[in-house]
Amino acid sequence: MRALQLSPTSIKTYTRCPYAYGLDKIARSPRYRRVIAPELHTGRSVHTVLEHLVRQPEVSRADAERSLDETFAWHVYDDPTTAQAAYQTARERLSDWVNFPYGWGDGQTLAVEKLLRTPSRDGLVLLGKPDLVREHPNGSLEVVDHKSGRFVPTLAELKMDYQAGIYRLLAEQHWPGYPHYQVSFSYLATGAVVPVAYTPSEIEHWWTVLSRIGERIGRARASVVEGDIPLPEAFPPQPGEQCERCPFRKVCTFSDAHRRNED
Numbered sequence: 001m002r003a004l005q006l007s008p009t010s011i012k013t014y015t016r017c018p019y020a021y022g023l024d025k026i027a028r029s030p031r032y033r034r035v036i037a038p039e040l041h042t043g044r045s046v047h048t049v050l051e052h053l054v055r056q057p058e059v060s061r062a063d064a065e066r067s068l069d070e071t072f073a074w075h076v077y078d079d080p081t082t083a084q085a086a087y088q089t090a091r092e093r094l095s096d097w098v099n100f101p102y103g104w105g106d107g108q109t110l111a112v113e114k115l116l117r118t119p120s121r122d123g124l125v126l127l128g129k130p131d132l133v134r135e136h137p138n139g140s141l142e143v144v145d146h147k148s149g150r151f152v153p154t155l156a157e158l159k160m161d162y163q164a165g166i167y168r169l170l171a172e173q174h175w176p177g178y179p180h181y182q183v184s185f186s187y188l189a190t191g192a193v194v195p196v197a198y199t200p201s202e203i204e205h206w207w208t209v210l211s212r213i214g215e216r217i218g219r220a221r222a223s224v225v226e227g228d229i230p231l232p233e234a235f236p237p238q239p240g241e242q243c244e245r246c247p248f249r250k251v252c253t254f255s256d257a258h259r260r261n262e263d
């Protein structure tokens, strides 16, 4: 069986609800049956414009607004009111970034929205698509991830975040030899930037943690694909608060809402 590929998003899906992961990666539930939260579309719009802006020699509000107008996907929202609110939010987040364009200007840009992957190790391939990778003016290698939500987690929480761990591993894999590596989370709405760095033993620990998750998922995948075990048995549903925002809530018969309707 081919190596298992894990991204920060797929691991978060699996840890929230293994069945959601199974529907996504094993059953490959078609896109039209999924429900994408409006804020995810909005975040995508902001990132599309930022991808354009960080490559520009000058940062301007007019350029940000023009680019948003050209790329904003009005049709993905359920109704015009939600779409208008999302457009306004995207516009505000971009205006926040123009006021404090973290990641733009100083330093040398090495990659923008580039898909990175590790070679296979213990049957596992890690992949991720950071917003920006640059050589920081202080000589370190920095991966920048822009967040459009308002909530800013603590440094301790971010150090435990799969995204930080995977981006850190990918950074050294692709750009080895830097004296220092950091993953910086940039919160557009507040201007906060939280840099996360790891010691060599913490990095090795990430490999251990991720390999264990990979082994677990790999065994479950093999039991479905080769052993004909039903999907919900190999990837047990985890109904709860997360069902409200789950892309599979319309097709999942284990969801909280579905169970309430049955009662």
Ligand code: SF4
Pocket: 016, 017, 019, 020, 023, 237, 238, 239, 240, 242, 243, 246, 247, 248, 249, 252, 253, 254, 255, 256
């Ligand atoms: S709706 Fe709930 S139980 Fe069903 S896949 Fe999503 S999170 Fe899991």
